[in-house]
Amino acid sequence: MNITRRRLLVLLPAAAVAWESILAGTPEASPNYAMTEHWWSMLIDIPKCIGCGNCVRACQAENDVPDGFFRTWVERYHVDDWNLANPHVISPDGGKEGFSSTQDDSGKYFFVPKLCNHCADSPCTQVCPVGATFITPDGVVLVDQKYCLGCAYCVQACPYGCRYIHPTKKVADKCTLCYHRITKGLTTACCEACPTGARQLADLKNPNDPIHAFLKTHSVQVLKPQMATGAKVFYNALDGSVR
Amino acid sequence: MRIPKDARHLFRLAGLFAVGTLSFLVIRSFIVPRSFGQYGHYRGASIAEIAAHPVHFAGHQTCETCHADVAQTKSSGKHAQVNCEACHGPQAKHADDPSIDPGKPDTAVLCVRCHAASAARPKGFPQVDADAHSNGLPCQTCHQPHNPAIAAGGSK
Known part of the structure; x- marks a missing residue:
């Protein structure tokens, strides 16, 4: 074929468009799990938490979390009488090995397990300059570690302190809500290991999930509601001193 | 239409611009991952990658x-x-x-x-x-x- 200049000008963009569609390929099919049918969250029942640290250890074992970093951790609050504004909060090694016993009967004590809130309108995903962190169609905030630059904007943006830069990978790391488990029909490692049922994975889109009955009859709260992050980790009987 | 003699450099410029745009599109198609934008402003394939992590707690x-x-x-x-x-x-x-x-x-x-x-x-x-x-x-x-x-x- 005799390629004239005119023909080349027509052919080149057409070839570019064709190449683009070849590169795009077909989207991967996930046969047993439909992302659009779930909207994941978690329920934390504070009066049930005994501060054993099982969740922290389970998370580290399941997700190879490096020592000294935490995707979930447990805080022990001690609120002295009326002084809600100044609670004494401790979390030795994230509560991984539990907490030392105390016989101090003043004020009140309670444990607050924390993890990523998998916010529906998360500040962390909004600040990512490269699209390496995002909320999935089923409501889990994830980090694409192959795409992350390690700039740590998201680490600063998270109001709950749930992210860190992985010490060897040098990219952002955080709770995945055990996405590799929940998409296989398992619960998260922390929920599996919790001996008292203080943590429960919940699917808000599943009308048969026990969370709906629980939410109807209990006073639940999310952390820092004033931040309007759309947090999806619901705390039962959360004390006003918790921040 | 009569093209002024001294306008030829404009055509060269336009041609250069077209080549530049085209090479931008071609290079971009190589650099941007295939699944970027599949579900949103991120690499859609990373969801499946994370879902494929090994399980340690059997349940x-x-x-x-x-x-x-x-x-x-x-x-x-x-x-x-x-x-x-x-x-x-x-x-x-x-x-x-x-x-x-x-x-x-x-x-x-x-x-x-x-x-x-x-x-x-x-x-x-x-x-x-x-x-x-x-x-x-x-x-x-x-x-x-x-x-x-x-x-x-x-x-x-």
Whole structure:
């Protein structure tokens, strides 16, 4: 074929468009799990938490979390009488090995397990300059570690302190809500290991999930509601001193 | 239409611009991952990559397929709602290949982690001062961990 200049000008963009569609390929099919049918969250029942640290250890074992970093951790609050504004909060090694016993009967004590809130309108995903962190169609905030630059904007943006830069990978790391488990029909490692049922994975889109009955009859709260992050980790009987 | 003689450089410029735009599009198609934008402003394929991470905790349903007897013992006791791997740790490897030793949990560490008396624990939760309670004897002397009530199998 005799390629004239005119023909080349027509052919080149057409070839570019064709190449683009070849590169795009077909989207991967996930046969047993439909992302659009779930909207994941978690329920934390504070009066049930005994501060054993099982969740922290389970998370580290399941997700190879490096020592000294935490995707979930447990805080022990001690609120002295009326002084809600100044609670004494401790979390030795994230509560991984539990907490030392105390016989101090003043004020009140309670444990607050924390993890990523998998916010529906998360500040962390909004600040990512490269699209390496995002909320999935089923409501889990994830980090694409192959795409992350390690700039740590998201680490600063998270109001709950749930992210860190992985010490060897040098990219952002955080709770995945055990996405590799929940998409296989398992619960998260922390929920599996919790001996008292203080943590429960919940699917808000599943009308048969026990969370709906629980939410109807209990006073639940999310952390820092004033931040309007759309947090999806619901705390039962959360004390006003918790921040 | 008559093209002024001194306008030819404009055509060259336009041609250069077209080539530049085209090469931008071609290079971009190589650099941007295929699945970027599939669900949003991110690489769609990363979801499947994260979902493919290995599982370490097998889940109590898996344990119970072989250890139905233990599940039965557990079901009538105070530890009915405590999942196997809460004490035994991650056992997916053992579940895949039962010849792998699941290890035996150390009750000296395990029991007190939950049951050591502390004012910080919920009031209704069973707690003991381990030293005063057992005089140094291991917990399982009296309490069978799968069903800890003394009447259920331990001996006083």
